C-alpha cells in the first residue's frame with residue numbers, strides 16, 4: 001500500500017510518450033519542422049506524440065510540432081511542440097506546451113529494445129524471423145495472436161471472415177468499441193499494438209472455399225495455429241500441413257468448456273486425421289455460435305431455432321485460457337526448436353502429440369478424481385499428454401502407395417452384409 | 433477435392449464389397465465439380481440413380497441427391513429440410529438425402545459406406561410410400 005501511494009504522489013501528470021524510432025527517423029531525415037499528431041486518452045492524462053498518424057486508434061487526436069529550433073518549440077503560440085536535440089548516442093526530446101517546458105517525458109523503445117526483457121528466455125532473432133499463420137480469430141485465435149506478438153514473433157498471417165459481434169465480447173480480446181470490425185483488422189491492430197514492428201497480413205476469407213489460398217498461406221508459414229470451430233477446416237489445414245511439411249497446433253474446447261484438448265502436428269508424425277481415426281478422440285466439441293454451427297453442419301439444417309439455442313453453450317473465458325496457454329507454449333517451443341534458448345528444456349517435456357485438460361468434473365470428465373487425495377488418478381486442472389500412433393495407411397498423411405490407404409478407410413463391411421448382392425442386371429443410367 | 437489416389441482406393445473398396453463396376457461411373461473428373469453417378473436397386477426391385485458430389489470430398493460431407501424429385505405418399509415433392517424424412521434442401525429439382533452428421537464425419541469414410549447408407553434410405557423411402565410412416569421410423573438419426 002505504501003509503495004502505491006508513493007508512486008502516485010511522485011507522478012507528474014500529464015504523462016507524455018514520444019516514439020524513439022520516429023524520433024530517430026525525424027532526426028536523421030534532415031527535414032525541417034514536421035506537423036505530427038498527438039493522441040490523448042481522454043480523462044487519463046496520457047498523451048502520445050507521434051510524427052505520423054498511428055495505425056490504431058488512441059483517443060482524442062491533436063497536432064504537435066516536431067522541430068530542432070528551440071525558439072519555435074518554446075513559442076507560446078505553439079500549443080504543443082517537441083524540441084529534438086542531437087547527442088553522441090542519438091536524439092532526445094523536450095516537450096513544450098504553449099512555451100512551457102513539460103517535465104515528464106518518456107520514450108517508447110526503438111525496435112531492438114522492445115523485447116529485450118524476454119532475452120535469455122526466448123531467442124528473439126529467431127522468433128522475429130518466423131511466420132505464424134493463425135486460422136480462426138475467435139476466443140482462441142485472438143488471445144494466441146496477442147501472446148505470440150508479446151513473445152516477439154515477427155510475421156503473422158491472420159485468417160478469419162467473421163466480424164466482431166456482441167456475443168464474442170465475453171471471451172474475445174476485442175472491446176465493445178470494435179464491434180462490427182473484421183476480426184482480421186481488429187486482431188492485426190492488437191498484434192501491432194504489442195509489436196509495432198510485426199509484419200501482419202490479413203485474409204478475411206472462408207478457407208474452406210479458398211483452398212488454394214490456404215495452401216499458399218501454409219506453405220509460406222513456419223507454423224499454423226488451427227483455432228477454427230469446425231472439422232472440415234481442420235482436415236483442409238491438415239492436408240496443407242502434410243503437403244508442405246509445416247507444424248500445426250490445434251486446440252478446441254469441449255461443451256461449455258468443461259475441458260478441452262490440444263493436438264500438435266510435426267512433419268513425419270501423426271496427423272490430425274490419424275488422431276481422429278484413433279478411436280479415443282471425441283467428435284464432441286463446444287458450439288458457441290449458432291450461425292457458424294449451422295454453416296458447418298454441427299447444428300443440422302432441420303433443427304429449430306429454439307432447439308439450436310440449447311445446443312449453443314458458451315464456456316467461461318477463464319476455462320479457455322489454459323488451452324490457449326499450452327498452444328502458445330507449444331508454438332514457442334516449435335518455433336525455437338534447436339536454437340538453445342531458455343525454453344529448450346521444454347523440448348524434453350512437451351513431447352506429446354495430444355494433450356487433454358479438464359476444468360470441471362462434468363459429463364466427459366465426471367468419473368475423474370476429485371483434486372484432494374487424487375494420487376495418480378486423473379484430476380481437473382492438470383495436463384495429460386499422450387503419444388498418438390501414426391497410421392501408416394492414413395488417408396491424409398500416407399507416404400505409401402495409393403491403394404494402401406484402403407486399409408485405413410472405413411470400408412463399411414457391416415453395410416455390405418445388410419445390402420446383400422442385389423446387383424444382377426442393374427445398369428447405370430446417367431442424365432447429361 | 434477427390435484425387436486419383438483416392439478414386440482408385442474407392443474403386444478398390446467397391447470391389448471388396450462386390451459392387452460391380454458397371455453400376456457406377458466417376459463423372460467430370462479433373463473439373464471443379466466432379467461427381468459419382470451410381471445406380472441402386474431396392475429389395476422390391478425399384479431402381480434409382482444417385483449423384484454424389486465430390487468437389488469437397490473427403491474433407492467435407494458430400495452432397496447426395498436422387499437424380500429426380502421424389503414425392504411423399506401424399507404426392508408432395510421431397511424438396512425441403514426435414515428431420516423426420518432425413519432430407520436436406522433440394523437443388524436442381526433433385527431430392528437431397530441427409531446421410532451423415534458432422535460429428536461422425538472424417539475423411540476415412542468411403543463412398544461405398546455413403547452409398548450403403550443411401551440404399552437404406554431408399555428402402556425407408558419405399559417403406560414410407562407403402563405405409564405413410566415417416567422415414568424416421570426405419571432410420572435412426574444419422575450420427
Ligand SMILES: [Zn+2]
Nearest residue numbers: 271274394397
Ligand atoms: Zn495421418
